[in-house]
Amino acid sequence: MNRVINDPDQVVEDSLKGYLAAHPDLLAATGHPRVLRCAGPKVSGRVGVVTGGGSGHEPAFLGYVGPGLLDAVAIGEVFASPTAKSFDAAFQAADGGQGVACLYGNYAGDNMNVKMAARLAAKAGVEVKTVVANDDVASAGPHERDKRRGVAGEILMWKAGGARAAEGGTLDEVIAAAQKAIDQTRSIGIGLSPCTIAAAGKPNFVIEDGTMEVGIGHHGEPGIAVMPTKPAAEMAALMVERIVEDLPFGRGDDVAVLVSGLGATPVMELYILYGHVDEMLRARGITPRHRFVGNYFTSLEMSGVSLTVTRLDAELERLMARPARSVGLTVLGS
Amino acid sequence: MNRVINDPDQVVEDSLKGYLAAHPDLLAATGHPRVLRCAGPKVSGRVGVVTGGGSGHEPAFLGYVGPGLLDAVAIGEVFASPTAKSFDAAFQAADGGQGVACLYGNYAGDNMNVKMAARLAAKAGVEVKTVVANDDVASAGPHERDKRRGVAGEILMWKAGGARAAEGGTLDEVIAAAQKAIDQTRSIGIGLSPCTIAAAGKPNFVIEDGTMEVGIGHHGEPGIAVMPTKPAAEMAALMVERIVEDLPFGRGDDVAVLVSGLGATPVMELYILYGHVDEMLRARGITPRHRFVGNYFTSLEMSGVSLTVTRLDAELERLMARPARSVGLTVLGS
Amino acid sequence: MEAVSQRAAGPIVLEMVAAIVREQGFLGEIDGKIGDGDHGINMSKGFRLAGDRLSDGDGLAHGFATLGDTLLGDIGGSMGPLYGTFFTEMAEALEGADPIDAVRFSAMLRAGIASIVDVGGAKVGDKTLVDVLDPAQAAFDAALERGEGFAACLAAMKDAAAAGLESTRDMVAKIGRASRLGERSRGTLDAGAASCNLLLATLADGLLRELRRGA
Amino acid sequence: MEAVSQRAAGPIVLEMVAAIVREQGFLGEIDGKIGDGDHGINMSKGFRLAGDRLSDGDGLAHGFATLGDTLLGDIGGSMGPLYGTFFTEMAEALEGADPIDAVRFSAMLRAGIASIVDVGGAKVGDKTLVDVLDPAQAAFDAALERGEGFAACLAAMKDAAAAGLESTRDMVAKIGRASRLGERSRGTLDAGAASCNLLLATLADGLLRELRRGA
Numbered sequence A, B: 001m002n003r004v005i006n007d008p009d010q011v012v013e014d015s016l017k018g019y020l021a022a023h024p025d026l027l028a029a030t031g032h033p034r035v036l037r038c039a040g041p042k043v044s045g046r047v048g049v050v051t052g053g054g055s056g057h058e059p060a061f062l063g064y065v066g067p068g069l070l071d072a073v074a075i076g077e078v079f080a081s082p083t084a085k086s087f088d089a090a091f092q093a094a095d096g097g098q099g100v101a102c103l104y105g106n107y108a109g110d111n112m113n114v115k116m117a118a119r120l121a122a123k124a125g126v127e128v129k130t131v132v133a134n135d136d137v138a139s140a141g142p143h144e145r146d147k148r149r150g151v152a153g154e155i156l157m158w159k160a161g162g163a164r165a166a167e168g169g170t171l172d173e174v175i176a177a178a179q180k181a182i183d184q185t186r187s188i189g190i191g192l193s194p195c196t197i198a199a200a201g202k203p204n205f206v207i208e209d210g211t212m213e214v215g216i217g218h219h220g221e222p223g224i225a226v227m228p229t230k231p232a233a234e235m236a237a238l239m240v241e242r243i244v245e246d247l248p249f250g251r252g253d254d255v256a257v258l259v260s261g262l263g264a265t266p267v268m269e270l271y272i273l274y275g276h277v278d279e280m281l282r283a284r285g286i287t288p289r290h291r292f293v294g295n296y297f298t299s300l301e302m303s304g305v306s307l308t309v310t311r312l313d314a315e316l317e318r319l320m321a322r323p324a325r326s327v328g329l330t331v332l333g334s
Numbered sequence C, D: 001m002e003a004v005s006q007r008a009a010g011p012i013v014l015e016m017v018a019a020i021v022r023e024q025g026f027l028g029e030i031d032g033k034i035g036d037g038d039h040g041i042n043m044s045k046g047f048r049l050a051g052d053r054l055s056d057g058d059g060l061a062h063g064f065a066t067l068g069d070t071l072l073g074d075i076g077g078s079m080g081p082l083y084g085t086f087f088t089e090m091a092e093a094l095e096g097a098d099p100i101d102a103v104r105f106s107a108m109l110r111a112g113i114a115s116i117v118d119v120g121g122a123k124v125g126d127k128t129l130v131d132v133l134d135p136a137q138a139a140f141d142a143a144l145e146r147g148e149g150f151a152a153c154l155a156a157m158k159d160a161a162a163a164g165l166e167s168t169r170d171m172v173a174k175i176g177r178a179s180r181l182g183e184r185s186r187g188t189l190d191a192g193a194a195s196c197n198l199l200l201a202t203l204a205d206g207l208l209r210e211l212r213r214g215a
C-alpha cells in the first residue's frame, strides 16, 4: 500500500478539510463534523434531499451535493455506514419545513441508521421519507429485489429526486420520482483488482490477475461468477444482457446510461466499454439519451467497471435534463 | 495486467468510438481517424485552438475539446506523439480563416510533428502559431526551462487560450494569453506505482512499494528523487515549496490550483492533499481563486498525484472565469 | 421486596465497558470466522468512548442513556443502531424508577429487545444477538411469574443467555454478513450473541452483588 | 555521364524496406541498450506500410515520396517526422530529374539532411543519425569535387556512412531519449545511426548495381 494519506484513521477528516477548501461554492460545513450541506442559503419552502453512506466511493456521496441535486449528506468511515446521529443531523440541515427525502443504498448498516435517524428527526418535528436503492442485479435474484444492494444507480435516483425537489414537488412527489427512477434502474459491476482500506493496510479480498469477478459489490462483496478476464466487448455483452433481461428493457425505450470506473481503471477503457454498450443497446432498439462515462462511483483504487441503465419516461426524461451542479455531475440547462 | 480492452493494439481506436458515441454534443469525427473536433458548426471568423498528444492521459487531451476550450485535437498512440499529418488535419479542422493556435507539451516527438505539421498547413494556406508547455519544474533546472516537459499545467494554458479565442482575440493575442498562462504556471508530480501500456503488457518502470518518486513524468520519466513515502502533509509541503520557489510566487498573489490524480489514486486522497496545499499557500499569503481537484490529467492506472499552480493577473483571472464546456472541465458563466 | 438503587447500579455500566474491552480480541476472533472480524473493534471503540463520558455517581439509567447515545452518535455500521437503540430504550424504561425492582427490570429488557427487533428485523434462529436476548427475557419473566425474587430471576436470565449463545453454534446465519456463507456459517458461535451474553452476564453479576450487599 | 533512370532505381525503395524489416531485431536490440528498445518496431512498422503502398514500376522519386508520406502520416514519435521529412524532401529534390546523376544525388542528399537537422536540431557528435548522414554527404561531395564518377562517389559515401555509424559508439548522447543517461550512453552504437547506415548502404548498393547494369 502506497498512498497519499496521513494517519490512516483520519482519512475521512482529512479529506473533508480538502473538500471544504476546494469547493466553498458548493459545500458548507454544519454543526456536525460528518455532515456537509449545500453552500448558500438553507433549504426553505421546498423538500430537502439527503443521502449518506460510507467514504471511499468519491465523488459519491458528498460530490453530489449541490443545486438541483442533494441538499445534505451524512458521511461514514471508509466503507462503513454513517451513524444514526449523522443522518439525523443531515436531515436537520436539509429541512426547509416541507420534509426531507432520504435517498440511500440498501446496506444493513445504512438501513438501521436511517431508520433510527428518522425517529430522532420525527421527535424534532422533521418529517423524513425514504427511498432505498437496490439497482445491483447481481446481489440477489429478481424475486428478492429487496435484498439487492444499491450501487451507481443511486446517482440517477438522486438526480431525479433532486430535480423534483427543485421543481417544488411535495415530499410524496419527490419520493415517488426517486422511487420510480430506481425502480427503472439496473446496474452490474465487474471487478478486476481489489482495493485496500488504509486503516486495514491490506486488501480484504482477492481477485487473481487474469480473472474477473462478475457482479462484484462496491466494497468487494463477492459477485455471481469468477472467470478468466474477457475482452471488453464480451464484458459489455455480459453486462448489457444481464441488465436488459432483468427489467426488461425493450425496443423503443429511451434510457440513461452510466459507465463508472471503480477507481483505478484507465479512463480510455471506460470509453472502450461504453462504445460497445452503446452499440449493443441500439441494436436492441434501446436509445441512450443521457450518457455518463467516468469515475462517478468508485471503490477506492479498485479496478473494474460498473454499468447502470435507467429507463426513462417523460417525467424522468424531464428530471434528468434539469440543470444541476455538483463536484461529480453538472447538467447545463438547455 | 487485468484490463477492459479488446486487442491491445486497438485501444485508441476502440476508445474513440466510445467517446464519439458518449459525447455527440461535444465531439465530432473528422476525415482523419485520429483527429476529433468540437461538435457543431466549424470554427469561423475567429482563431482556432488545437492540441494533441499521446493517448493514456484521459481526459487529456480530447476531453478538453469543447466550447471555450479546444476546437480540435490530434490523438497519438498510448504515450506516443500523434503523427505530423494528424496535427496537420487538426489544424485544418480548427481553421476558421483567422489562423490556428497549437498549444501543446514539450516532448521531442510532439515538437517535431507539430513543426512538420505547421509546414504542411502553411502550404495549404493555414497559419499556425505555437505555445509549448513546460510547466514541470522537476524535468530540468530553472535555467533550462526550454527542456522542461509539459504536464497538467497544459489544461490551464488551454483554458486561457480557448477563452481568449472565444473572446475574438487575434492569433497573436491568443498565443500571448496562452504563453502568459504557461509562463505563470508550475507543476510537479509524485509517483506511487507504475502503469502498464496494454500493448507492452508489463510496466516499463518500477516504483517500489513504500517509496515515492518525486518529480515523476507523465510517462514514468524518472524524477529528481526516490524516497520513502511521506505522509500527505509532507508531500504537499515538498511540492508547494518546489513550485513556489521556482516562479517565485509571493504574498498577495492570486492563483489557480489544480491537483490531479495520475489514474489510480483514490479521489479522497486527492482532497487530503488539496487540503494541505490550500493551507500552505494561504499561509504564504497566496490565495487559491480557482480550484480543481480530480483526475484531470492521468497516466493510465499510475498511482500518484500532480500539483499545478498558476499565478493570475487580471487577464488570466478573466480568462479562467469565462464559461467553458468539455468532458474534463466545465466552467459555468457567473 | 428486592431492589437496587440507580446509584448503586450505576458502576455496573463501567463493568460492562471493561468486559467488552477485555474481550475485544475474543469477539474479533469469532467474528473473523464467519464475518469480517471487526466486532471486537467496533464494540470496544463505542463502549470505551461511552465509558470516558461517565463519571462516578451516575445512575444506571444515565449510564445506559450515555451508552446508547454514544453508540448512536459515534458508531456507524450495524452495532451503533442495534445496541444504541437497545440501551437508549432501556434507559427510557428506567426513567423515574428508583430503586429498580424485578418488574421494572423485565419491562426494561422487553423495551430494549423490542427496539432491536424493530431496527434489525432479526428473529430467533437467525444466529444473532436476538438468540441470546429472547431466551434471556423469557427465563427472567418465567421466574418472575413463578413468584421468584429479583436475584433468582437474574440468575435464570444469566443461564438462559449463556445457553442462548451456545445455541447459535449450530445455527445457519440468516441475516447480516455471515448469512452469505449459508451452510458454512454453521459450527461457530455468533459474535453479536457473544457480546450480548457478555453484557447480560456482567449486568446480572453486578445486580446480584448489589442485591446481596443491600440485603 | 553515369546516371540511373527513375524507373530502374524505383525497386531500390523496396530493398530498403526489406533491409529495415530484416534488421528489425538488431535495431531494437541496440535501442534497448540506451533507449527504449522500440526503434526496430517503429521503423519496420512504417517501412512495411510504405512498401505495401508501392507497386512495380514506381520510380525512385515516387518511392521516396511514398515513404515520406507514410512516415509522416502513420508513424508518430520522432522517427515519423525525422525520416518522413528526409524522404519527402529527397523526393522533391528528385522531381523532374530523369535519369538521376551524381550532381542531382548530391543535391537530393543535401535537401534531406537539411530538413532532418531543421526538424530535429541535432548536430554532429550528438550521437544520432546525423553522425551517419553528415560524413556520408561530405564524402560523396568530396569525391564529386575531385571529379570522380557517380559510382565512385556512392562507394565513398557508403564507406563514410559505415565509419560514421562506428563513430557513434564512443559518443555521449546529447539529444533524444539516450541523452538522459549521460556518460552511461557511451560504448554502444546509436540505433538511429544504425538504421540510417543501413538505408544509405542499401541505396548505394542498389544504385551501383543499376549503374553497372546500365554500363
Ligand SMILES: Nc1ncnc2c1ncn2[C@@H]1O[C@H](COP(=O)(O)OP(=O)(O)O)[C@@H](O)[C@H]1O
Pocket: A108, A109, C031, C035, C036, C037, C038, C039, C040, C042, C043, C077, C078, C079, C082, C116, C119, C120, C121, C122, C127, C128, C129, C130, C175, C176, C177, C190, C191, C192, C193
Ligand atoms: N439485523 C440484525 N439484527 C440483529 N443483530 C444483527 C443484525 N445484523 C447483524 N447482527 C449482529 O451483528 C453481529 C456482527 O456485528 P459487527 O461485526 O460489529 O458488524 P458487521 O457485521 O457490520 O461487521 C453479528 O454477529 C450479529 O449478531
Ligand SMILES: Nc1ncnc2c1ncn2[C@@H]1O[C@H](COP(=O)(O)OP(=O)(O)O)[C@@H](O)[C@H]1O
Pocket: B108, B109, D031, D035, D036, D037, D038, D039, D040, D042, D043, D077, D078, D079, D082, D116, D119, D120, D121, D122, D127, D128, D129, D130, D175, D176, D177, D190, D191, D192, D193
Ligand atoms: N532530435 C533528433 N535528431 C535526430 N535524430 C534523433 C533525434 N532524436 C532522436 N534521434 C534518433 O532517434 C533514434 C531513436 O529512435 P526511436 O527509438 O525510433 O525513437 P524514440 O527515441 O522515440 O523511442 C536515436 O537513436 C537517434 O538516432
Ligand SMILES: [Mg+2]
Pocket: C036, C038, C077
Ligand atoms: Mg464490519
Ligand SMILES: [Mg+2]
Pocket: C031, C035, C036, C037, C038, C039, C177
Ligand atoms: Mg463484523
Ligand SMILES: [Mg+2]
Pocket: D031, D035, D036, D037, D038, D039, D177
Ligand atoms: Mg526508441
Ligand SMILES: [Mg+2]
Pocket: D036, D038, D077
Ligand atoms: Mg519510443
